[in-house]
Structures are given as C-alpha cells and as structure tokens.
Amino acid sequence: MIGLLDCNNFYASCERAFNPKLEGQPIGILSNNDGCVIARSNELKPYVPMGMPAFKIPPHIKKKITLLSSNYELYGDMSQRVFSIVQEYIYDTELYSIDEAFLHLQNKQNATEYCIALRKIIHQCTGIPVSIGLSLTKTLAKIANHVAKKNTDYQGVYFLNPDHPAFASILQQFPVTEIWGIGRRLSVKLSNMGIQTAWQLRNCDAHFLGKQFSVVMERTILELRGIPCIDLEGTHTLKKNIMTSRSFGNATNDFHDLEDIVRIHASRGAEKLRSQHSLAQAVLVFLKTNRFHKIKSQYHPSIAIPLLYPTSDTREIIQAAQNGLRRIYKKNYLYQKAGIMMLDIVGQDKNQLNIFSNTNTDEAKKRSEILMQTLDNINKKMGRNKIAFGATKSTASWNLKRNHLSQRYTTRWDELPVVKAV
Incomplete structure (x- = not known):
C-alpha cells in the first residue's frame, strides 16, 4: 500500500494558520x-489564473483578494513540522x-482509518489541512489524492482500489494531462494518438x-494497472546539473x-553538491538584462569555468565563479538576473588527484571535507548563512x-505570534 500525502493549498494554508482572518x-x-x-487558494482560482503577473490583475479584482509575498522561511519550517509528525507515525x-510525501503503509491494517486519524493529528498540531491518496502504486496514489481533495465525503482520504467497480470510472474521467510524469508536450503527442484519459493509457x-x-x-x-514499477526511493537520483539563480529587486550594473x-x-x-555527496568539474556563470525592456540594449553572457579537479569546496567554487x-x-x-550552474557532476567517490596541483592531496582533501562539514553542521543547526564567505550589504540592489x-x-524571535488575553 502506497500513500501520497499532499498539503492542501500549502502556502495559503501556512498563512491562514497564523492569520485566521484569511479563512x-x-x-x-x-x-x-x-x-x-x-500559488492560489481555491477561492482565488476563479479570479486569477496561475502565473498571472501581479500588475495585470484588474484593480476591481485586487480589491477583493489578498496578495502576499512568498514567505519561504515560514513555508519551509511548516513543511518540516508537518512531515516530522508524519514520520512519527509512518516510518x-x-x-x-x-x-x-509518499508513504509506505505495507504493515498498516485499516490504512484508510489510520490515515484519517493521522490527518486530524496533523491539522490539530499545525493547522495545515492535508489529503491522502492510497493505492497500490505511486501513480495511482497520485490519482487517489485528486479524488480525496475533490470529494468531501471521503474525509480527505481515498483508497483507489483496482479491483473496485468504481476504478474504471475514475480513470475514464481522469485526463491524461494530469497523470504524474506526463508533461504538456507528451500529453499533446498522446492526444494526437487518441489517448486522452488515464483509462485509455492504461x-x-x-x-x-x-x-x-x-x-x-x-x-x-504498468503502474496504472496496479503493478508497482517505481520504488519508494526511486526518484532520488544524482542531479547532473545544479542551478542557483535569482532576479534582482532592482536592476544594477554595480x-x-x-x-x-x-x-x-x-x-x-x-x-x-555536498548534500547529495557529489562534486562539480566546472562552474557556469551567467548574467541577464531585463528582456522585457525592449528599448534598452540586451546582454545575456555566460561562461563555463573548468575546475582543476572535481570539488564541492565552497572556497574553490566561489573563486572560479x-x-x-x-x-x-x-x-x-x-x-536583472545572475546565476550559477554546477556542471559535469560526479559522485564523491570519483575525485581524482591532479599531479600538477599541490592542493588536491589526500591531506588537503581531508582538511577541506572537515571544514565544509563543520560549516554545514553549524548552518544547519543555527540557520542558513550564519557562517558565510564574505559580507553582504543588507541594502544591496539585488x-x-x-x-x-x-x-x-x-x-x-522578533516576529513570533502574540496571543493577547481577553
């Protein structure tokens, strides 16, 4: 038995957990x-499509809705709280x-009732509503989760049983575009072949x-037929490239x-890189001007800098970048934007020595690993960037x-919720 637990309208739910007026x-x-x-709450979906620029929302609609900036610190912490509760009950x-999150419920009897109880515990402890889809495979669990969200009769939990008479009807009504792993381009090709529903694809x-x-x-x-083909940990593979980038609050040439x-x-x-125990062999740096400013000159340069040897040492990667x-x-x-991409990523065990470098000896590698591990441990315990390389202006234009x-x-600490006594 596989379950797919999904936090309903997660970002909006995090905001509502601390501001009940938004309910x-x-x-x-x-x-x-x-x-x-x-991200949109269900109430916003009839008014604003996903991805719509904020400045294009008509003024008469803006008066009826609440727009909030992404509060990733809050969302990340609430996610950790939700799934720490889940892991207490499902190993x-x-x-x-x-x-x-996918849940392995092989040893749980009465899985539906168990998940209904778990859902209530999560909501009581965090204020976050969740839905849980159950079935024999990950792909079917995803579909079951859609059913659990749409139909309130199921108390947020639905078991999609391939042997149940309703199974065929549900897949016949489920569009192929919504199937896990079927992207937009692929769905167009399937549609051209006359395959438009999950049942047809099955x-x-x-x-x-x-x-x-x-x-x-x-x-x-095969998963749509109830045959498990994707292992519980099957989606965790070594990333071939890692990108970090950001658009700036204000364009700059500083x-x-x-x-x-x-x-x-x-x-x-x-x-x-270190979190997935891997090393990069090159670093790509890119800059971008604002492509929406047609009047101004455009410039979108990039350059790949090879590293002397595969590394995940922050100092060496910063120097190359x-x-x-x-x-x-x-x-x-x-x-308007700058970014970094780690290229030619290999496993940590693939690090080769360089006969032309005195900095990649076994002793130097060990010192580097100890330093980076200490850095990561402190930042994990005390908060990101508690220890960082170089100082950053709080008023930086980006x-x-x-x-x-x-x-x-x-x-x-200075933004903790305050409860006033009546």
Whole structure:
C-alpha cells in the first residue's frame, strides 16, 4: 500500500494558520520580487489564473483578494513540522516536495482509518489541512489524492482500489494531462494518438509505447494497472546539473553587487553538491538584462569555468565563479538576473588527484571535507548563512522585493505570534 500525502493549498494554508482572518478569503502568493501569482487558494482560482503577473490583475479584482509575498522561511519550517509528525507515525516516508510525501503503509491494517486519524493529528498540531491518496502504486496514489481533495465525503482520504467497480470510472474521467510524469508536450503527442484519459493509457500496449517514448512511459502504464514499477526511493537520483539563480529587486550594473550575489549563489550551489555527496568539474556563470525592456540594449553572457579537479569546496567554487564574472561583466548594461550552474557532476567517490596541483592531496582533501562539514553542521543547526564567505550589504540592489511579506512566525524571535488575553 502506497500513500501520497499532499498539503492542501500549502502556502495559503501556512498563512491562514497564523492569520485566521484569511479563512475563506481568496489568497494569492507572489513569486520573487512580487512578480507573478505562483500559488492560489481555491477561492482565488476563479479570479486569477496561475502565473498571472501581479500588475495585470484588474484593480476591481485586487480589491477583493489578498496578495502576499512568498514567505519561504515560514513555508519551509511548516513543511518540516508537518512531515516530522508524519514520520512519527509512518516510518517509511519519502519526501517528494515541500508539501508532498509518499508513504509506505505495507504493515498498516485499516490504512484508510489510520490515515484519517493521522490527518486530524496533523491539522490539530499545525493547522495545515492535508489529503491522502492510497493505492497500490505511486501513480495511482497520485490519482487517489485528486479524488480525496475533490470529494468531501471521503474525509480527505481515498483508497483507489483496482479491483473496485468504481476504478474504471475514475480513470475514464481522469485526463491524461494530469497523470504524474506526463508533461504538456507528451500529453499533446498522446492526444494526437487518441489517448486522452488515464483509462485509455492504461489499456495501451506498454511495451510499444515504451519504445515510442521512454521506459518511464512503460512504467507509468504498468503502474496504472496496479503493478508497482517505481520504488519508494526511486526518484532520488544524482542531479547532473545544479542551478542557483535569482532576479534582482532592482536592476544594477554595480560590479560589487554582482560579485556578492555570485558568491552567495556559488556558496549555495556548493552546499547542494555536498548534500547529495557529489562534486562539480566546472562552474557556469551567467548574467541577464531585463528582456522585457525592449528599448534598452540586451546582454545575456555566460561562461563555463573548468575546475582543476572535481570539488564541492565552497572556497574553490566561489573563486572560479568570480573569475568567470570578471570575464563576462560589462559595465554599460543594467543586469536583472545572475546565476550559477554546477556542471559535469560526479559522485564523491570519483575525485581524482591532479599531479600538477599541490592542493588536491589526500591531506588537503581531508582538511577541506572537515571544514565544509563543520560549516554545514553549524548552518544547519543555527540557520542558513550564519557562517558565510564574505559580507553582504543588507541594502544591496539585488535584494528581493517583498512588499507584502507576512511575519516569519516560527523562525524569527522578533516576529513570533502574540496571543493577547481577553
């Protein structure tokens, strides 16, 4: 038995947990720099489509809705709280995203009742509503979760049983575009073949479509038939590239500002490398001007800087990244975005010595690993960037615009919620 636990309207629910006045109100969460709507409560969906730029929302609609800046500190902490509760009751848990997790319920009797009780505990402890879909495979559990959300009769939990008479009806009404792993382009190709529902895809020749598309398609078809093909930990693979980037609150041509943000991105990229026990062999640095400003000159440079040897040492990656920045920077342009990409990623066990370098000896590698591990442990315990390389101006022009930011209720001492006695 596989379960898919999904936090309902997660970002909006986090805001409502600490501001009950938002209950029942249409809420939209904005992207970085308060640009586009990236999350919506159910009440907002009839008014604003996903991804709509905030400045395009008509004034008469803006008066009826609440728009909030992305409060990632709050959302990340609430996610950790929800799934720490889940892991207390279900040991085999695979975190899939900030608001989703797959659950292994093989040893649980009466799984539906168990999950209904778990759902109540999560809501009582965090204020976050969740829905849980149950079935024999991950793909079917995803579909079951959709049913659990749509139909209130199921108390937020639904078991999609392939042997139940309703199974065929549910898959016949489920569009192929909504199936886990079927993207927009692939769904168009399937539609051209006359495959528009999950039931139609389930009844296709799995081997034939696997050859036409990929082994993932073959596995998806088998999963729709109730045959598990995707292991519980099957989605955790070594990333081939790691990117960290950000659009700026205000465009800038200040080299020192760009140097700061490139250093921060490089540090974050190195941290991600270490978290998956891997090393990068090259670093790509890129800058972008604002492509929406048609009048101004455009410049979108990038450069890949090879590293002397595969590494995840923050110091070496920062040095390479800033070297790349110096080579592509031109002062006559206003830049709106900068980013870093780690290239040619290999496993930590693939680190090779370099006969032309005295810095990649076994002793130097050991010192580097100890230093980076200490850095990561302190930042994990005390908060990100408690120890960082270099100083950053709090007034830097690239800082995010978050003009509608709510309090970071659970991660900042000075923003803790206050309960007033009546």
